[in-house]
Amino acid sequence: KAGVTQTPRYLIKTRGQQVTLSCSPISGHRSVSWYQQTPGQGLQFLFEYFSETQRNKGNFPGRFSGRQFSNSRSEMNVSTLELGDSALYLCASSLSTVSYEQYFGPGTRLTVT
Amino acid sequence: SQQGEEDPQALSIQEGENATMNCSYKTSINNLQWYRQNSGRGLVHLILIRSNEREKHSGRLRVTLDTSKKSSSLLITASRAADTASYFCATDATGNDMRFGAGTRLTVKP
Numbered sequence: 664k665a666g667v668t669q670t671p672r673y674l675i676k677t678r679g680q681q682v683t684l685s686c687s688p689i690s691g692h693r694s695v696s697w698y699q700q701t702p703g704q705g706l707q708f709l710f711e712y713f714s715e716t717q718r719n720k721g722n723f724p725g726r727f728s729g730r731q732f733s734n735s736r737s738e739m740n741v742s743t744l745e746l747g748d749s750a751l752y753l754c755a756s757s758l759s760t761v762s763y764e765q766y767f768g769p770g771t772r773l774t775v776t
Numbered sequence: 777s778q779q780g781e782e783d784p785q786a787l788s789i790q791e792g793e794n795a796t797m798n799c800s801y802k803t804s805i806n807n808l809q810w811y812r813q814n815s816g817r818g819l820v821h822l823i824l825i826r827s828n829e830r831e832k833h834s835g836r837l838r839v840t841l842d843t844s845k846k847s848s849s850l851l852i853t854a855s856r857a858a859d860t861a862s863y864f865c866a867t868d869a870t871g872n873d874m875r876f877g878a879g880t881r882l883t884v885k886p
Contacts, residue, residue: 698876708875711874719873721873753818762807
């Protein structure tokens, strides 16, 4: 089976811009979760989607949003980028929920200047 | 916010030695999972232990869970240079998201 793929792998944006990141889960996986990883805050949960519905949301401002499509592919969007949004954004898929083992993609490295 | 705390933050050992990492968490959980991350890449799932389990093995890995102490340990036996990575514990509770600890940075010297 192909693994979780994320596009793009690297991204440089300017403050105030918006960005959309994409994640394709493993075939058959219906749950997709997003995480932000920074040296200071570590790995933080952004949100989880299951069957196109957001099931859980972490403690992030409304500038962070996401969605899931009928084929389980997911996108996350960050509007009005801030310097502090620079991070590695990781997507993970699992069969059902976060209670199952999650398979992570390689991540998208976002740099905001 | 982070749920788990790994201890130690960093660990350096020689090839062939065993490595033990600990994780403590704050609230009751459904499951606890251990993941490995190499140099800012994606995480790799190592092992999942459910709240009603006390010990689990997978190859050179041994995980224990003590729910009364809200702690878990990961033992890697006969370590190899390729085991050099960061190791994270992650917990989830009913209705909650997956929460990761800050991680233990393991260095295995050849």
